[in-house]
Amino acid sequence: MHPAILQQLQAERQARRAAVLVTDLATGLAELVRDADRAGHPLSEPLSKALQSGAPVNVEQEGRSLFLNPYLPPLRIVVIGAVHISQALAPMAALAGFSVEIIDPRTAFATPDRFSTVRLYPDWPEAVLQEEPLDRYCAVAALTHDPKIDDWPIEAALRAECFYVGALGSRKTHGKRLERLRSAGLTDDHLERIRAPIGLPIRASSPAEIAVAVLAEIIAAWRSPERAGAST
Amino acid sequence: MSEAAIAMADPLEVAARWISEGRQVALATVIETWGSAPRPAGSHLVIDGDGHFEGSVSGGCVEGAVIAEAIDVLQSGMPRLLEFGVADETAWRVGLSCGGRIAVFLEPVA
Numbered sequence: 001m002h003p004a005i006l007q008q009l010q011a012e013r014q015a016r017r018a019a020v021l022v023t024d025l026a027t028g029l030a031e032l033v034r035d036a037d038r039a040g041h042p043l044s045e046p047l048s049k050a051l052q053s054g055a056p057v058n059v060e061q062e063g064r065s066l067f068l069n070p071y072l073p074p075l076r077i078v079v080i081g082a083v084h085i086s087q088a089l090a091p092m093a094a095l096a097g098f099s100v101e102i103i104d105p106r107t108a109f110a111t112p113d114r115f116s117t118v119r120l121y122p123d124w125p126e127a128v129l130q131e132e133p134l135d136r137y138c139a140v141a142a143l144t145h146d147p148k149i150d151d152w153p154i155e156a157a158l159r160a161e162c163f164y165v166g167a168l169g170s171r172k173t174h175g176k177r178l179e180r181l182r183s184a185g186l187t188d189d190h191l192e193r194i195r196a197p198i199g200l201p202i203r204a205s206s207p208a209e210i211a212v213a214v215l216a217e218i219i220a221a222w223r224s225p226e227r228a229g230a231s232t
Numbered sequence: 233m234s235e236a237a238i239a240m241a242d243p244l245e246v247a248a249r250w251i252s253e254g255r256q257v258a259l260a261t262v263i264e265t266w267g268s269a270p271r272p273a274g275s276h277l278v279i280d281g282d283g284h285f286e287g288s289v290s291g292g293c294v295e296g297a298v299i300a301e302a303i304d305v306l307q308s309g310m311p312r313l314l315e316f317g318v319a320d321e322t323a324w325r326v327g328l329s330c331g332g333r334i335a336v337f338l339e340p341v342a
Binding site for chain 1: 244245247248251259261263264272273274310311313337339340341342
């Protein structure tokens with residue numbers, strides 16, 4: 001592979017755009033196909049398969065062995081709420097390979113002392129997420145159970161087709177939340193995608209245990225064959 | 233501790249950085265797996281001319297062999313296809329103790 005191809009690939013990854021590296025296994029010559037350019041490409045079918053599954057595809061074409069390796073944008077976990085659960089979730093999610101950010105306008109919670117290892121935004125989700133919009137490669141976990149803070153990012157996450165949208169709160173809290181989101185114009189299809197109560201049911205009790213349950217649920221959502229966008 | 237320090241290093245980022253520093257770089261990629269294999273296809277290991285490496289193509293079973301081959305690949309400038317499996321008594325030296333087989337494409341980034 002030529003270093004220039006590696007540079008192009010890294011630029012696509014940094015811009016959060018999906019791309020596939022096509023390598024001829026006999027010569028090592030490589031071509032980078034951007035997600036946007038795959039439609040008219042002679043290999044469009046296996047390229048699409050690689051991008052949708054996130055897994056490489058081997059293709060034999062005119063006596064050549066080609067290896068199609070997809071690169072999807074780094075997965076982002078956006079945590080709404082600089083709460084106790086977030087303090088455990090942030091380092092665990094970073095270790096698992098996710099890019100993590102914490103957003104909370106309550107400056108008493110969002111202090112660098114409590115969150116030294118991840119990006120922390122002591123600001124409203126509306127402000128932060130307009131700068132860095134959500135996309136299909138994002139997971140959003142709303143953990144404040146304060147409608148003023150949680151509702152906007154939950155709605156934005158559903159509209160952006162984030163692969164995971166989870167919200168903390170009792171069934172009663174969640175029931176009221178659904179009413180508010182419905183009156184904001186979200187459909188039942190949208191609302192069914194919210195994971196609530198948040199986290200896989202592992203009888204988590206402490207904040208750190210709940211963080212494990214949430215992280216596991218995010219991983220399960222990403223790996224699920226039914227993931228939004230995985231089969232389109 | 234910074235986020236970069238606790239996040240696992242990204243092999244391609246490391247490769248790009250090494251190239252910008254003028255180091256020779258070889259890239260190993262798992263291209264196919266059969267049976268139980270510790271790292272899925274697409275996984276990368278990058279190696280420089282001095283044998284420094286980042287990333288993985290197995291659970292530590294065959295990295296040593298890939299790194300040794302990388303030095304040859306950097307000298308010859310030609311890519312190479314490597315296969316590892318647990319087929320014989322050498323399994324505990326270079327092979328996959330989990331019983332799987334993997335194919336690794338090793339190429340110079342040049």
